[in-house]
Amino acid sequence: MATLSSPGIGSGLDVNGIVTKLMAVESQPLTALDNKEASYQAKLSAFGSLSGALGSFQSALAGLTYPAKFQAVTATSADTTIITGSATSKAIAGTYNVNVTQLAQAQTIATAGQTTSATAIGDGMATTLTFQFGAISGGTLTNGVYSGAAFSQDANQARGSVVIDSSNNSLQGIRDAVNKAGIGVTATIVSDGSATPNHLVFTSTKTGASSSMKISVARNPLDPADPSLADVLAYDPAAAQQMTQSSAAQSTKLTVNGIDVTSSTSTVNEAIQGVTLSAAKIGSTTISVVQDSTAVKYSINSFVKTYNDLDSTIKGLTGYDPKTQKAGLLNGDSTVREIQTQIRNMLSSKLSDSGSGLATLSQIGLSFNKDGSMALDSTKLQTAITSNIGGIGSLFATVGTTSDSLVSFVSSTSATQPGSNAINISTLASQGTLTGSAAPANLTITAGSNDQLELVVDGVSTTIKLAPSTYTANGLVAALQSSINGATAFSSAGIAVSVSVDGSGKMSVTSNRYGSASNVGATGNGLSNLLGTPVAAAGIDVAGTINGLAATGSGQTLSGALGSATEGLKLQVTGGLTGPRGSINMSQGYAYKLNKLVDNYVGSAGLIAGKSKGINSSIDSIGKSRDSLNLRLAAIEKRYRAQFNALDAAISSMNSTSTFLTQQLAQLSSLK
Incomplete structure (x- = not known):
């Protein structure tokens, strides 16, 4: 049978109150643990604030490590x-x-006036308009028409073509087709208000003397001739011109x-x-x-501000306020003192490798106040800017200076050590080339006969076709280069070539890329006509040593050996001779060195991380102690309650016995 227990009711003892007060005494160690944990949490938060301040300081330093910051x-x-x-x-x-x-301006040409812009021109059978771009030279220009002039195609501008058929053989249709094709020409219709007001106007989208247009109108050779479109649109500055020029292309x-x-x-x-x-x-x-001294001043002032912000944070965390008689959360902490001391020592030290005539911050007006904050003497800074503005960049940034003008510093990493390193080049980089064995056999390009090349340039392949025409030797070179560089597969991959011709008329196709990844190959029905039996030569990477150790070449870039003092160093060798090529002097300024120093504090294995790990370990230990203490307190409370409940029961029993005896004695007294 279940029983109900209400401690103290039978005896009058306040068992709950007594146990609660006893447990309050027993729980005092728990309160001490809570206070200790709160102290650790506050320290952890303080180290977080210090880490954040150092991170902000490091972010400001990052921008100062680049010389360009001081070379505006x-x-x-x-x-x-x-x-x-x-x-x-x-x-x-x-x-x-x-x-x-x-x-500079673009060329603009216009057709003769048409009665309407919607009337069909020609029989509607497929006809191709081909646009070429180049320079017009010689001759005279009268009323918008050239006489005795020559036209030479620009090798760097691709041809474009538009097919005109029964669906678009009106001025409006031709306008829309040309604009949709995106071939470097803008088409519009202009009305002059006359009886034949509508003129189709073409304007090159590029300016410059080499952006004049030549428009060829051609039909499939099997189709009967239809001169109607040609009579309106054909335009050759060196021959027949059915359109007139209203604005000349000029540079x-x-x-x-x-x-x-x-x-x-x-x-x-x-x-x-x-x-x-x-x-x-x-x-x-x-x-x-x-x-731009303004940019230099701004950079220096920003550096001073970020340092003083860090200094202010450290003072707040480690200082003592005599008014409130309260110390900072990290007052007396050796880790913070070490960080503060190392940063100040570095800022007060002299650079031994700047190579610029400036080696200390005091030379540009930076100094420390008595309270540890940094001050800037603007007059002294202006003097340094006037006399040696380039040296200020070297004072802060990572700078590589080469003694050979054809060897340039590209970049370095934190692994690159300061100092002077000799450069020796054993092989210069070259480009992949396809060289013809003979001059072009035929300057007339015929569709389906000798107009096609299957080209592979730098590992990317595509097919190019030359427009059927009879070319000059230089014109054929220009057309070939234009067609190759205009191929979408190449242009989208950033690939380009140069086509040249030597004194004997032999053509060469050369990739614009350097190194072993540079190559040119070709097949197709036009190969033998253009290049005979060509010889392909792959590009070669630059090779040499830096500081006497074999460097890694890629194209024109030479990289320092892994594990050496030049690891991470990249140089670009753009020409010159093989053999000794002077030296590269690497200097690392204050911003670079401070950035590395701060890494030792805020990195995953840094001082603050180690300190925070220790605090977290202490907090975990407190948690375990708290759990153990809570278990012990629960057992103590259980024991107290058992003891006082037993006392309560005993007192209650004695009270019952006392009451019974009192009643019995009272009855005995009444019998007398």
């Missing part, structure tokens, strides 16, 4: 309505006189300090080294190229 250059035009400029770090400071005499022309410069667009690159010019109108002005 500006190009300013005295008259921006004539020309503007933008500069890279390669630009040379100076003032340049610029005179713009001609602006931008200007002089820089009296030297003639030409560009196919309004943008002119490298007329001034490292500067891109954008011409807007004809006129004269000056371009001033100067080092």
Whole structure:
């Protein structure tokens, strides 16, 4: 039978209250564990704040490891309505006189007027319009028509073709077909308000003297001739012209300090080294190229701010406030003192390998205040900028300086050690080439006979076809290069070739890529006509040593040996001779070294990670102690309750006996 227990009811003892108070005393070690855990959690959070501050400091340092951060250059035009400029770090400071005499424009040609734009032209049988792009030279231009001129195709612009049939053989249809084809021509219809107002107008999408158009109109040889479309659209600047020119293709022309410069667009690159010019109108002005000291000042000030932010965080975590009489959560922690000391020592040390005339931060106006924060003397910084702005970059960044102008520093990694390393080149990189054995046998290209090549360039294959025509030798070279470089399979893969001809008329096709991955091969019905029995030569990778150890060559790039002081170093060798090629001096500035130092703190195996691991281990230990203590407290409480319940029962029994005896004695007294 079940019984109900209510401690203390029979005896009057407050068993629950007594046990609760006793357990409060017994539980004091649990409270101590909770307080200790809270202290550890606070420290863990403090180390998290320190890690975050170091991470922010490291992020700021990352940008300072690149020399370009300190090599910003500006190009300013005295008259921006004539020309503007933008500069890279390669630009040379100076003032340049610029005179713009001609602006680039595209060629525009138009058909004779038609009564309507919807009327069909010709019999509607399939006819191909072929657009070529090139330069017009010689002759005279009268009322939009050339006489006695010559046309030479641009080898770097692919031909384009459009098929016109019964579905699109009106001005509107031709316009839409040309625009849809995306062949470098924009077609529109212009109405002049006359009795035959509608003119189909073609405009090259590219500007420049080499973007003039030539339009051929051809039918399948088996179809009967239909001159109607040709009478409207055929256009050859060197022969018959059924269309008239309203705007000539021309390039931008200007002089820089009296030297003639030409560009196919309004943008002119490298007329001034490292500067891109954008011409807007004809006129004269000056371009001033100067080092951008504003960018350098901003970088230095950002460095000072990020350091002071870190210093402020460390002070807050380790300091003592006499007003509140409270210490920071990491006050007295040896790990934080070590981090703070190492960073300050590095910033106060002298670089032994800068090679720029600047070796300490104090030389550019950086110093420490008495409270440990960093200060910047702007006057001293400006003096350093004026006298040695390039050296400031070397003071902070990782810089590789070569003594040979045809050997350039590309990049390095954290594995690359500072110092000077000798360079020796045993083999220069070469390009894959397919060289003809004889001059083209026939300059007339016939469809299905000698018009096709199956080409493999740098491992990518495609088929190209030359447009049927009778070419000059140079024209055939230009057409072949244009057709190859215009092939989608090649252009989409970033592959291009150069087609050249030697003094005997033999043609060569050369990949623009260098190294062992560069190759050119060909088959097809046009091979023997164009190249005879060609000889293929694969490209060769550059080879040599850096610091006396064999380096790895890939194309024109030479990489330092793994496990050596030059590991991670990449150089580009663009020419010159084999043999000794000077040296590369690697210097690592403050930003680079600090970045590596901070890695030792915030990395997965760093000081903070180790400290945090120890704290977490202590927290886990407290958890285990708490669990063990809770089990012991449960047993103690159980024992207390058993003991007091037994006492309660005993007192209750004695109370019952007392009551019974009292009653019995009372009855005995009443009998007397």
